[in-house]
Amino acid sequence: MTVMEQRGGYRPTPPPAWQPRADPAPLLPDAEPYRVLGTEAAAQADPELLRRLYADLVRGRRYNTQATALTKQGRLAVYPSSTGQEACEVAAALVLEERDWLFPSYRDTLAVVARGVDPVEALTLLRGDWHTGYDPFEHRVAPLCTPLATQLPHAVGLAHAARLKGDDVVALAMVGDGGTSEGDFHEALNFAAVWRAPVVFLVQNNGFAISVPLAKQTAAPSLAHKAVGYGMPGRLVDGNDAVAVHEVLADAVRHARAGGGPTLVEAITYRVEAHTNADDATRYRGDDEVETWRRHDPIDLLEHALTERGLLDEEMKRAARDAAETMAADLRARMNQDAPLDPMDLFAHVYAEPTPQLREQRALLRAEIEAEQGGTQL
Amino acid sequence: MTVMEQRGGYRPTPPPAWQPRADPAPLLPDAEPYRVLGTEAAAQADPELLRRLYADLVRGRRYNTQATALTKQGRLAVYPSSTGQEACEVAAALVLEERDWLFPSYRDTLAVVARGVDPVEALTLLRGDWHTGYDPFEHRVAPLCTPLATQLPHAVGLAHAARLKGDDVVALAMVGDGGTSEGDFHEALNFAAVWRAPVVFLVQNNGFAISVPLAKQTAAPSLAHKAVGYGMPGRLVDGNDAVAVHEVLADAVRHARAGGGPTLVEAITYRVEAHTNADDATRYRGDDEVETWRRHDPIDLLEHALTERGLLDEEMKRAARDAAETMAADLRARMNQDAPLDPMDLFAHVYAEPTPQLREQRALLRAEIEAEQGGTQL
Amino acid sequence: MTTVAVKPATMAQALTRALRDAMAADPSVHVLGEDVGTLGGVFRVTDGLAKEFGEDRCTDTPLAEAGILGTAVGMAMYGLRPVVEMQFDAFAYPAFEQLISHVARMRNRTRGRMPLPLTIRVPFGGGIGGVEHHSDSSEAYYMATPGLHVVTPATVADAYGLLRAAIASDDPVVVLEPKRLYWSKDSWNPEEPAAVEPIGRAVVRRSGRSATLITYGPSVPVCLEAAEAARAEGWDLEVVDLRSLVPFDDETVTASVRRTGRAVVVHESGSFGGPGGEIAARVTERCFHHLEAPVLRVAGFDIPYPPPMLERHHLPGVDRILDAVARLQWEAES
Amino acid sequence: MTTVAVKPATMAQALTRALRDAMAADPSVHVLGEDVGTLGGVFRVTDGLAKEFGEDRCTDTPLAEAGILGTAVGMAMYGLRPVVEMQFDAFAYPAFEQLISHVARMRNRTRGRMPLPLTIRVPFGGGIGGVEHHSDSSEAYYMATPGLHVVTPATVADAYGLLRAAIASDDPVVVLEPKRLYWSKDSWNPEEPAAVEPIGRAVVRRSGRSATLITYGPSVPVCLEAAEAARAEGWDLEVVDLRSLVPFDDETVTASVRRTGRAVVVHESGSFGGPGGEIAARVTERCFHHLEAPVLRVAGFDIPYPPPMLERHHLPGVDRILDAVARLQWEAES
């Protein structure tokens, strides 16, 4: 029997008032990527910031070329270059306070270095060592992350924990355009929005996931449009405009710190080099496209703006270049030393205490190595 | 050296023209859930459709109460009732052509039955049997799916395969509000949009994932807003308005069949019963809320509209009720018979051919059972 | 110290108590998972915690297991000690990448600087008449993943002790809670729970001379029952409850088998590629010249977990255990 | 029939050829994965397929492994025979739920009505100097999952044969492709590839009388090398290449060990909870009275896969294998 029949004068009611959980309008990104350089706003930008960004970008570019060179000398096992993406890398590091946390992917060693980590330590994993090199707690930088998008829930959990503890810490997590397709991206953004966790998600849309272009990765108007589906603001920014990226990220960090919750930022940029030194980019893209992007280079954009405003003279240029060269020379020199590697370390940190089984295996390896060194034969 | 320095007259170019991959506006859901019943549009609805929906809804409600009763008699191991959600269940089945495919979750046995599967077969899994009961190919209904959201990529793959083969088949996949949080939801929707696969995703937002209310599940304006992040249209509909749900789904199916790609439909409904017979809903929600929704019952809504238009007389009501009772009696009678279970079947379908190891294990079990039956003791 | 009457408690109650005591003792302990808050979990193990400690300490998460484990990793990075509940064993699978690639490795890849004191509670195994996907035994996956500890209680007291030890551990610990023992009762005093023993020690639940049954979790009571039944056949069986699968207590197990000269490994998990292979192989390596017969295995079949109506055929039962014992080449001895 | 000169081919080439031949022979064979189209895969195994068969037959997917495997399930439901590439073993983990809860069970839960003829190619193992997450051995997970076949080639000819057999199989097959053998060469005639043998047969790669090395995939060449080196010690070792881990060829293995009376299982995968335990246990069950010594295992350590500069210490090498052979209690024989 239906309710209607049960109760005489019953008339069905309209649906219990439906309320959108949030107003979608302010969450949607602007129609065009936000830019400062090359627009009128460039005239207002803080000279100090411009100069700082410039020095860091020049150093960042040199870092990239040096690291790539180290792969050719066999001093790095692999290097995923961020050449052309330095504006994002540097801005991501600069917008954070000391107490904040950075969650980098494998491509983001430059951001790690820009945050203050010793480049040799930042490159430890890519050198082919078994550990992350730097102490994550020293500069509050999570270990480089290779399994795509898996670092994003970590950033959310850390930011959430900090908030629960009453610390006004923000986490900034970096991911690529390809990484946005992974389930972990979805789950992380959803948790962040539900928990209003102080996280900023920076997607560097560099056009490719290895060989796969964005058109095969998504049909969305933009990756920033994903934000509305989680109830967080999405921002779109010219990723080669260091000032614009810095501003958008700084806004998002401020918003997060003030308890406003997470933001998704999509920075439109381009991977100028191959995916890594092991990749052959000619198999999947033409030189024209690369050339177009080279002419929208983040350093050139900034240099041009500085020059136009008379904020950059030859001496400053030279100083930036010299600082970069010094860093590169030091990096080269130190990377040319073999990392000290003790095979016994393989067993030291699997658990707080090695299990009895690991102790046996360690003893076995020690005996083998001693036999080897003693020149003993089977 | 920067590009700028390398080339004399160089000026940085604006970013390579950025184009949104799709216009977001038409992808966004309306501000309010779409309704027909209780609005002026109800006067225009096709009488045939209204009557068909009515008969199926009445039968569907009876199916739900009967299945719940069977759990009390120990004839079903568990039953997740769709009482209150019959409009979605029935409409999902009715909008499909014979050649189309339905991908149900554990809660959607009513949709499976409405599509033509024998209720006893539809309930086989929930009865506690080891197989899905029905032949998926007979009515083109995928096996009931319990691991949340995992059926969604299956629907996408099937629809994509059909399209590649040149068949104009559409897949309709059902999932709950809780299921939208899973990574598989994200990956499925993304693949569907990139491949323009002919899939319709129907989210039944029934307010809860077991005990967890929507507010702890998402901060999005609506679940339908997730669509824009994949580049597909999102639609919001009153899930208790069978006519509205039917119309929105039929539109989406037509769109998909015409090559327009996937649609995400969020139907706002309510789980009137507990999660399953094993759940105690009083632990996490009050009666008031349930009562509010009971007064927005899908059958009442439809009955009211039919009555207002003079399309429903007592005889038709009785006929609908009788048909439902006949179904229920038949279901009861047949479910009261023990399902024939042969333990040897445990080994029959793990692989096309049992492995040597499974043959050994089968022999072991056979010997044990023979010993048991022979009354032999150890 | 007041003496409280020792009353029977269920394993579920002991687990709840362990969580409560751990949360009371250490504000950094946080519980999170699906339905763990308001509802108290589908097995009611987290019952009352949200009320007592607030929703920030016992949190209903969105429905996404990788998200749950992944955010727990981040929480642990910031100094919390998260206790994650996976609703059922099969629903932990979406979190495997986080488990294998991060949880199990973070300490190692940071040279010990970033340990993850994380507890992952997994209701596991069958015997409760569950529909498909609700009765998996997934310990083989966890055992094959270096960096994880894996424990499973068989008694009410161990449920308390192992869960406390897991939460206290600076390493990630997977706690496999046998579903069908949740409602098993034992006299146990919640006011004076046994001292928390470190993870990694097996225990001889029953001493015997004829052969050793090596088992854990839900199969422990079955083996004890089998040992009783075996007396009628003249066999005096020893029962070793491993408690900890990782680390594995070779010492206790080896000592037992060397003494008895015969062994059967018993578990619900499938046989092929399951825990029994590892256990039999390592026992054989260590006890070869003491063995009168090969170490045999009584395990679930190598099939997807069967439906309620057939699960009794799948689960290792007393008869199947005794059949295996009978095949331990007793003639050879005489 | 024209005779083509038999030229050396790499394992990667043989795999490409197998895919190409399968796609040419059967239009329902579709390849999908990350970078498999335009790029031809990071190991170039799918090189040229998109060009020859079109992007609908060899498809670059979005970057999501559960999505790849999950959509492949749906494609198989509609009658296609998808061949999925997981870019590296560790990147198959996000797809575990689809693998365990669906791929492995669909045939069973539909009483055989909905088989899933799906091939999952997984570049596996180490030895290529890869950075972390690029050298995992994950076969233990697959072996412990009933419903999957698991094969791994050690030779160029087997790479072709096993991949063809996998694609032809009406069951899901995980093909573990040893990364470090991709560039190994062998004389092999792509125009007359050996007949495709059914999955499930091991092969004796080298006959010997003293002891049996039981191995598979990347460790097969190492074992053959060890067997050569062992001659100097007076040991004549037999080498069994399993080829198929599931189903397991008990017949071939048992026959060998009964003959030699001694065995060592060799694999890269970690020892604890790894394949060796299963293999040693089942060999011992079947050959107990023929064994002069316990079946020993030479395996990777129970640690996350080490970095390039230390991997040589981790991987089972000739010396470690010979050390194990030396521990097979030879005194007992004399």
Ligand SMILES: Cc1ncc(C[n+]2csc(CCOP(=O)(O)OP(=O)(O)O)c2C)c(N)n1
């Ligand atoms: C889970 C997972 N799958 C696959 C890979 C292999 N892989 C490494 S980088 C990469 C492409 C990533 O593209 P994107 O996210 O756009 O970042 P980008 O490299 O462009 O910075 C792939 C597929 C991986 N690291 N993790």
Ligand SMILES: Cc1ncc(C[n+]2csc(CCOP(=O)(O)OP(=O)(O)O)c2C)c(N)n1
């Ligand atoms: C991967 C996975 N995790 C957890 C569960 C356990 N579980 C079954 S139903 C359910 C709630 C689902 O809620 P929703 O998606 O809203 O669907 P509804 O039950 O409301 O129809 C949960 C958590 C599951 N089946 N699968």
Ligand SMILES: [Mg+2]
């Ligand atoms: Mg990219």
Ligand SMILES: [Mg+2]
């Ligand atoms: Mg729901």
